[in-house]
Amino acid sequence: xxxxxxxxxxxxxxxxxxxxxxxxxxxxxxxxxxxxxxxxxxxxxxxxxxxxxxxxxxxxxxxxxxxxxxxxxxxxxxxxxxxxxxxxxxxxxxxxxxxxxxxxx
Amino acid sequence: xxxxxxxxxxxxxxxxxxxxxxxxxxxxxxxxxxxxxxxxxxxxxxxxxxxxxxxxxxxxxxxxxxxxxxxxxxxxxxxxxxxxxxxxxxxxxxxxxxxxxxxxxxxxxxxxxxxxxxxxxxxxxxxxxxxxxxxxxxxxxxxxxxxxxxxxxxxxxxxxxxxxxxxxxxxxxxxxxxxxxxxxxxx
Amino acid sequence: xxxxxxxxxxxxxxxxxxxxxxxxxxxxxxxxxxxxxxxxxxxxxxxxxxxxxxxxxxxxxxxxxxxxxxxxxxxxxxxxxxxxxxxxxxxxxxxxxxxxxxxxxxxxxxxxxxxxxxxxxxxxxxxxxxxxxxxxxxxxxxxxxxxxxxxxxxxxxxxxxxxxxxxxxxxxxxxxxxxxxxxxxxxxxxxxxxxxxxxxxxxxxxxxxxxxxxxxxxxxxxxxxxxxxxxxxxxxxxxxxxxxxxxxxxxxxxxxxxxxxxxxxxxxxxxxxxxxxxxxxxxxxxxxxxxxxxxxxxxxxxxxxxxxxxxxxxxxxxxxxxxxxxxxxxxxxxxxxxxxxxxxxxxxxxxxxxxxxxxxxxxxxxxxxxxxxxxxxxxxxxxxxxxxxxxxxxxxxxxxxxxxxxxxxxxxxxxxx
Amino acid sequence: xxxxxxxxxxxxxxxxxxxxxxxxxxxxxxxxxxxxxxxxxxxxxxxxxxxxxxxxxxxxxxxxxxxxxxxxxxxxxxxxxxxxxxxxxxxxxxxxxxxxxxxxxxxxxxxxxxxxxxxxxxxxxxxxxxxxxxxxxxxxxxxxxxxxxxxxxxxxxxxxxxxxxxxxxxxxxxxxxxxxxxxxxxxxxxxxxxxxxxxxxxxxx
Numbered sequence: 001x002x003x004x005x006x007x008x009x010x011x012x013x014x015x016x017x018x019x020x021x022x023x024x025x026x027x028x029x030x031x032x033x034x035x036x037x038x039x040x041x042x043x044x045x046x047x048x049x050x051x052x053x054x055x056x057x058x059x060x061x062x063x064x065x066x067x068x069x070x071x072x073x074x075x076x077x078x079x080x081x082x083x084x085x086x087x088x089x090x091x092x093x094x095x096x097x098x099x100x101x102x103x104x105x
Numbered sequence: 106x107x108x109x110x111x112x113x114x115x116x117x118x119x120x121x122x123x124x125x126x127x128x129x130x131x132x133x134x135x136x137x138x139x140x141x142x143x144x145x146x147x148x149x150x151x152x153x154x155x156x157x158x159x160x161x162x163x164x165x166x167x168x169x170x171x172x173x174x175x176x177x178x179x180x181x182x183x184x185x186x187x188x189x190x191x192x193x194x195x196x197x198x199x200x201x202x203x204x205x206x207x208x209x210x211x212x213x214x215x216x217x218x219x220x221x222x223x224x225x226x227x228x229x230x231x232x233x234x235x236x237x238x239x240x241x242x243x244x245x246x247x248x249x250x251x252x253x254x255x256x257x258x259x260x261x262x263x264x265x266x267x268x269x270x271x272x273x274x275x276x277x278x279x280x281x282x283x284x285x286x287x288x289x290x291x292x
Numbered sequence: 293x294x295x296x297x298x299x300x301x302x303x304x305x306x307x308x309x310x311x312x313x314x315x316x317x318x319x320x321x322x323x324x325x326x327x328x329x330x331x332x333x334x335x336x337x338x339x340x341x342x343x344x345x346x347x348x349x350x351x352x353x354x355x356x357x358x359x360x361x362x363x364x365x366x367x368x369x370x371x372x373x374x375x376x377x378x379x380x381x382x383x384x385x386x387x388x389x390x391x392x393x394x395x396x397x398x399x400x401x402x403x404x405x406x407x408x409x410x411x412x413x414x415x416x417x418x419x420x421x422x423x424x425x426x427x428x429x430x431x432x433x434x435x436x437x438x439x440x441x442x443x444x445x446x447x448x449x450x451x452x453x454x455x456x457x458x459x460x461x462x463x464x465x466x467x468x469x470x471x472x473x474x475x476x477x478x479x480x481x482x483x484x485x486x487x488x489x490x491x492x493x494x495x496x497x498x499x500x501x502x503x504x505x506x507x508x509x510x511x512x513x514x515x516x517x518x519x520x521x522x523x524x525x526x527x528x529x530x531x532x533x534x535x536x537x538x539x540x541x542x543x544x545x546x547x548x549x550x551x552x553x554x555x556x557x558x559x560x561x562x563x564x565x566x567x568x569x570x571x572x573x574x575x576x577x578x579x580x581x582x583x584x585x586x587x588x589x590x591x592x593x594x595x596x597x598x599x600x601x602x603x604x605x606x607x608x609x610x611x612x613x614x615x616x617x618x619x620x621x622x623x624x625x626x627x628x629x630x631x632x633x634x635x636x637x638x639x640x641x642x643x644x645x646x647x648x649x650x651x652x653x654x655x656x657x658x659x660x661x662x663x664x665x666x667x668x669x670x671x672x673x674x675x676x677x678x679x680x681x682x683x684x685x686x687x688x689x690x691x692x693x694x695x696x697x698x699x700x701x702x703x704x705x706x707x708x709x
Numbered sequence: 710x711x712x713x714x715x716x717x718x719x720x721x722x723x724x725x726x727x728x729x730x731x732x733x734x735x736x737x738x739x740x741x742x743x744x745x746x747x748x749x750x751x752x753x754x755x756x757x758x759x760x761x762x763x764x765x766x767x768x769x770x771x772x773x774x775x776x777x778x779x780x781x782x783x784x785x786x787x788x789x790x791x792x793x794x795x796x797x798x799x800x801x802x803x804x805x806x807x808x809x810x811x812x813x814x815x816x817x818x819x820x821x822x823x824x825x826x827x828x829x830x831x832x833x834x835x836x837x838x839x840x841x842x843x844x845x846x847x848x849x850x851x852x853x854x855x856x857x858x859x860x861x862x863x864x865x866x867x868x869x870x871x872x873x874x875x876x877x878x879x880x881x882x883x884x885x886x887x888x889x890x891x892x893x894x895x896x897x898x899x900x901x902x903x904x905x906x907x908x909x910x911x912x913x914x
Contacts, residue, residue, distance in 0.1 A: 005107060010214045012114040012147075016121060018207030023125030025199035028192075031130060031175055035137050038168070039121055042144050052245075053151040054219075061245040061253050067148075067156050068250075069258075071163050072265045076272035078168045082175040083276035089179040131465060135412070138458065155504075158447040166454030166487070170480065173461055177477075247444050247504045365729045366722045369738050632722045633715065693711025 009050035017043035030088070030095040034081045041074050109150055117143030130176045138169045155247055308435055312610040316343075317436055340439050344428050351619075352581045353390035359627045360389075366631040397574035405468050405567050412466035417568070417575035420459035424582040426452040430506050431589040434599050434612030438507055445506040446494060449590055453545070456583065457483050460554070460564055463576070467567035475563035478638060479554030482544060485645040486551070490541035492653035493534045496660030497525055497594045510598030519604050524597035529681040530659040533689075535595040537653050539625075542587040544645070547580055548626055550633035551641060559635070588622040589615075596622075648696050652688055659684045750867055753834030755814050756823055756856070763859035768796065770857060771831035774807040778823035778832055786816035787823065812856060814840070815849040830874045836866045 016039060023036030045067045052063020085095055092100045117140050124136035141164040148157035254262050311318075324335050357372065364371025373386040404413055429452075430445035432438040442448050457480055464476020498504055501512040515523045525531030544551035554563045562568075565576055592598060596618050599611035636644070659681055666677045728735045739746050761769040774791040788811045795803035823832050835858070842848035864871040 004219065005110060006219050007214050007217075008107065008110055008114070009147075009151075011211055012110070012118070014207055014210035014214065015114075015118055017210070018203040019118060019121050019125060021206055022199050022203035023121075025202055026196040027125065028195070029130065031172065031179070032125065032133060035133070035172065036125060039125075039137070039140070042141070046144065046147060049148055049151045049153050049156065052153070061249050064153050064156050064245045064250060065253055065258050065261075067153070068159060069261055069265055071156075071159055072269060075163050075168055076269050078171055079276040080272050080279070082171050083279035085175055086178055086280045095179050131409075131412075135458075135462065154442060155444045155447065158444050158451040161451035162447070162454055165458065166451070170457060170461070170484065174480075177465075177473075247447075248502070362726065366726045368725055368729045368735045370736065370740070628719065628722065628726075632718045690710060697711055 006050060006054040009054070010047065013043045013046035013050065016040075016046065028097050030085050030097055030100070031082070033097065034078070034085070037081075038074060038078060041070065041077075045070050110147070113143055113146045113150060117147065131173070134169065134172050134176055137172075138165055141165060141169075153245060155245065155250055310608070310610070312608075313435055315610070316434070316612065344439060345425070348428060348582065348585060351585060352578055353394070355581055355585070355623055356393070356577075357387070357389050358623075359630070361386075362624070362627050363631050366628075394574070398571055400570035402570040402572060403567075407468040408567065409466040409468065412462045413567070414572070416459050416462035416466060417572045417579065419462065420456055420579040421575050421582070423452050423455040423459070424579045424586060427583075427586040428589070431586070431593055432506050432510050432598055433589075433615050434610065437599075437612055441507055442505065444504045446498065446504045446509070446590075446594070449506075449586075450491060453583070453586075454487070456545075456579075459579075463568065464564035467564070469567050471561065472564050472566045475554060475560060475566070479547070479564055481638075482551065482554060482641060485642050486541045486544035486649075489537050489645060489649035489653045490545055492650065492657060493538035493541060494590075494594050495653075495657050496530050496534050496663075499657065499660045500525070500530075500664045506593050506598075510593055510600070513597040514600055516604055520602075522597055522600060522602050524595065524600070526595040526597075528663065529678065529685045530656050530663055531595055533652065533656050533659070533685040535591065537649055537656065538591055538595065539622075540649060541645075542584075542591065543626070543629065544641070546584040546587055548584060549630035550635050552630075553635055553638060553641065556635060584626060585619065585623070588619055588626070591622060592618045644696070648692050651692060655684060655688050748836050748866075750869060752836055753821060754819050754838060755817055755835050755840075755851075756812060756821075756832050757835040757858045758810060758853070758856045759831055759833055759863055760857045760859050763861060766857040766859065767853065769798075770806055770853075771798070771829050772807050772810065773798070773804045773829055773831070774810075775805075775828070777826050777828070781822050781826045783820060783822065784816045784818050786813045786818075787811070788813075807853060810853040810856060811850055813850050815845065830878060833863055833867070833870075 020036045020039030020041075020043060023039065024033050025036075027033055027036065048063045048066045048070070052061075055063075088100055089095050092102070094100060120136045120140040120143060124133045124140060127133045127136065141160065145157045145160040145164075148154070148160060320336060320339055323339065324332050327335055361371035361373075371386075372389045374383065375386045375389040375392045376383045377388055404410060427449050429440045430438070430442055430449050460476050460479050460483065464472045464474075464479070467473070497509060501509045503509060503512070513522070513524050517523065521527065526535045543549075547554050553560075555565060556563060560566075565573060568576060592615065599615040601607045601609060601611070601614050662684070663677070663681055666673075669677050725735065730736075759771050760766040761771065774789055776789050776791070779785075779787045779789045788809065789807050790809040792806045792808040796806050798804045819834070821834055824834055860871070860875075863874075
C-alpha cells in the first residue's frame with residue numbers, strides 16, 4: 001500500500017462513492033436516496049480536487065472551476081429534487097419509493 | 106499531512122455511513138451535514154479554500170435547510186421521521202453492489218502507477234523544503250478564480266446562472282400549493 | 293475623492309511601527325520567549341485564541357450590562373447598579389452584574405423535556421457558539437493583529453455564519469415542543485430571507501476593493517482626502533447604502549430588535565429557546581451577542597475602514613483602539629435601535645427583506661460596478677460621478693420606499709414630538 | 710419619505726438618554742433601601758398604640774383596656790387582658806391599663822375600625838411596611854411592647870390627624886380641669902357652708 005496522497009484521495013473518494021451508492025440503492029425513503037446521490041456527486045468533486053492538487057499540471061484553476069460548477073449544479077439538483085419529493089408526497093401521501101408506483105397523480 | 110487526510114477521510118466516511126444506516130431521518134440529515142463538513146475540510150486540506158467555503162456556504166447553509174424542510178414537510182406525525190426498516194434482501198444486494206463498485210475502483214487505483222505524478226519523482230523546487238508540499242501545489246487564489254470565471258469559463262458561468270434560475274422557478278412551481286379549484290381532487 | 297490616486301507611501305504611516313502599535317506583539321513574544329523554537333508557533337496560536345476568547349468574552353459580559361444600563365437610561369431608569377464586588381460593599385455602578393448573572397445561570401437547573409432528543413438538545417447551543425466564535429478568526433483587529441489571513445476571508449466569515457441556521461433548527465426540533473419547532477421554522481425563514489441582502493451588501497465592497505481578503509479590503513481603505521476625510525467605503529454613495537443594508541440585515545441575522553421575533557420574549561415564550569434553561573440558555577445568549585459583535589466587526593472591516601484612524605493627526609492612537617472604538621459605537625447603535633423601534637410582524641419582516649432590501653442591494657452592486665468603472669474620471673467629471681452614484685442610491689430608495697409604505701396612512705405620533 | 714419617522718423616534722430616545730443624566734425630573738427612580746419614598750398621609754396598614762412619653766412607653770399608654778376595639782374587630786385579631794391595679798394616666802386620673810395587648814397581624818385586615826371606635830384616641834394606624842419576618846406565627850403576633858409608639862411618631866406619620874387629636878384631647882382635658890375646678894369650688898363652698906370638719910376628697914370621675 002503506497003502512502004502517496006493521490007491514491008489515498010482517490011480511495012477516499014471511491015469509498016464515499018460506494019457508500020452513496022449503497023445508500024441510494026438500499027434505502028427506500030426518497031429523501032435518503034437523494035442524499036445518497038448527493039454523496040456520490042460529492043465523491044466525484046473530491047476526485048476533481050485531488051487531481052487538481054496532485055495531477056498533471058493543467059491551466060491554473062480548472063479543477064477548482066469544475067467543482068464550483070458542480071456544486072452549483074448540485075444545489076439546483078437538490079432544490080428541484082426535494083421540490084419533486086414534496087409534490088409526490090402531496091399526491092401520494094408517502095415518500096416510500098415502493099409505494100409511489102402509480103403514474104397517475 | 107497524510108495523517109490529516111486519513112483523519113478527514115475516516116470522519117467523512119463514518120458520518121456518511123452512519124447517516125445512511127440510521128432510521129431517524131433528522132439524525133441522518135444532520136450527520137450528512139457533518140459529512141459535508143468533512144468534505145469541506147478535505148478541500149481545505151488540498152488547498153482549495155475558496156471551494157471549501159463555497160461547499161460550506163452551499164451545502165451547510167442552503168442544501169441542508171432544503172433537506173430538513175423537506176423531511177419536516179413530508180411527514181404526518183413526529184413518529185414519521187423514524188422510518189421502518191427496509192427489506193433485508195434489498196440492503197444486502199445494495200451492499201454487494203456498492204462494495205463491488207468500490208472494489209473495482211480501488212483495485213484500479215492501486216494498480217495504476219501514477220508515475221511522474223507521485224511526489225517522489227518531482228524534482229524539488231529551488232529553495233523548497235518539504236517535498237510533498239511543494240510538488241506542483243497549484244494555487245487558486247480568489248483573483249485567479251474570478252479571472253477564469255469571467256474569461257475562459259464565462260459561457261459556463263452564464264449557463265449555470267440560467268440553470269439556477271430555471272431550477273429556482275421549477276422548484277417553486279413544483280412545490281407550490283395548488284389553487285383552490287384543485288383542492289377537491291386531493292384525498 | 294479618487295480612490296486610485298492614493299500614493300502608496302500615504303498608507304504606510306510613521307506610526308505603523310510605533311511601540312504602542314506593536315505592544316500586543318511584544319507582549320506575546322515576551323510571554324513565549326522562554327519556549328523552544330518549534331513550540332513557539334503553537335503557543336502563539338493558542339495565545340491569540342485565548343486572547344480573542346477572553347477579550348470578546350469580557351466584551352460580551354459588559355455589552356449585556358451596557359445594554360441594560362443604556363436601555364434603562366433611555367427609559368429614564370438607572371438600570372442595574374446594585375451588584376457589589378463579592379463579599380464587599382463596593383458597588384462600582386453594578387459592574388459585577390455580568391458575573392453574578394453568569395453564576396446564576398451556571399447554578400440553575402438544566403431542564404430537558406422528557407421526550408426531547410437529548411443529544412441534539414445539548415449540541416444545538418454548542419454548535420451555535422462554536423461557529424459564532426469561528427467567525428472571529430478573520431477580522432483584522434489592528435495593523436498587526438489578524439488571527440488568520442485567508443485569501444477568501446470574507447467568504448469564510450459568512451460560511452461559518454451559515455451554520456447558525458442549523459443550530460436554530462436543531463434547537464427547535466430537539467425540544468419536542470410544537471411551539472419550539474414552529475418558532476424555529478419562523479426563525480429559519482427570517483435568517484434565510486436576510487442572508488440574501490447580507491451577502492449582497494458586501495459584494496460591492498469586494499467588487500471595488502478587488503479582493504475577498506479582509507486585510508486587503510482594509511488596506512484598500514487607507515489614506516485621507518485633505519487629511520480629514522478618510523477613504524472609507526461608507527463615505528461613498530454606494531458604500532453608505534451598502535453599510536445601511538448590511539447593518540439592517542445584520543440586525544435580523546443576529547435576532548436583534550426590531551427583528552427579534554424568533555425570540556420575542558415579551559410576546560412568545562422564547563421561540564425556539566422555550567425548552568432551554570440554565571447554562572444552555574446562557575450559551576445561546578452568548579452566541580447571539582458573539583454573532584452581533586462579529587457582524588459589527590465585519591461591518592467595520594468592510595465599510596468603516598477597519599482599524600484606520602479617521603485622520604492622520606489621530607494616528608498616534610494605536611489601531612486596535614480605533615477598532616474597538618468603532619466596535620463600541622456600532623454596538624451602541626444596536627442598543628439604541630433596540631430601545632427605539634417596536635418589533636416587526638412576520639409578514640412585514642419578510643416583505644421588507646424581499647421587496648425592499650434585496651432590490652436595493654442588487655442595484656447597489658450595479659452602482660459599485662459603475663463606481664469602479666469610472667475610477668479614472670477626473671476634474672468636473674468627478675462631481676458628475678458622485679451625482680450619478682448618489683442618484684442611483686436615492687432614486688430607488690425613494691421609489692421602493694413609497695411602494696413599501698403605500699396603503700399605510702401617515703401616522704400621527706401622539707407622544708413623540 | 711421612508712425612514713423619517715424612524716429618525717424621529719431615534720431622536721426621542723436619544724433625548725431621553727441624555728435627559729436622564731442632567732434632568733432630575735426625568736430620572737424619577739427612588740433607590741429604595743437607601744432612600745425611602747414619602748408615603749401619603751392617609752396610608753395605613755396595621756394599628757399601633759399611642760403612648761404619651763417615648764421614654765416610658767408602658768407607663769404612658771393612652772389605652773385604658775376598655776376592650777371596645779377587641780369586641781369591634783371584625784377578624785378578631787386583638788386580644789386584651791385588663792390589669793388588676795390602676796395607674797394614673799396623662800391627666801393624673803387612675804386608670805386601668807392593658808396587662809396584655811396583642812394584635813395578630815396575620816389576621817388583621819387593616820380596616821381601621823378599632824381606630825374609629827376608640828374613645829381615648831389610643832390606637833392609631835401605622836405606616837410601617839418592612840414587616841417581613843422569617844417566622845409566620847409568633848413574629849406576626851405583636852405584643853404591647855412592639856405596638857407602643859410615641860405620640861411624636863404619630864405626629865410624624867399623620868401630622869394633620871395627630872394635630873386634631875391633640876387639640877381635641879387638650880380641649881377635653883381643659884374642660885375636665887375646668888369642671889374639676891368648678892366642682893372643687895362648689896364643694897369648697899358647700900363645705901364652707903356646712904363648715905364641716907371633713908376634708909375635701911379628690912374629685913372622682
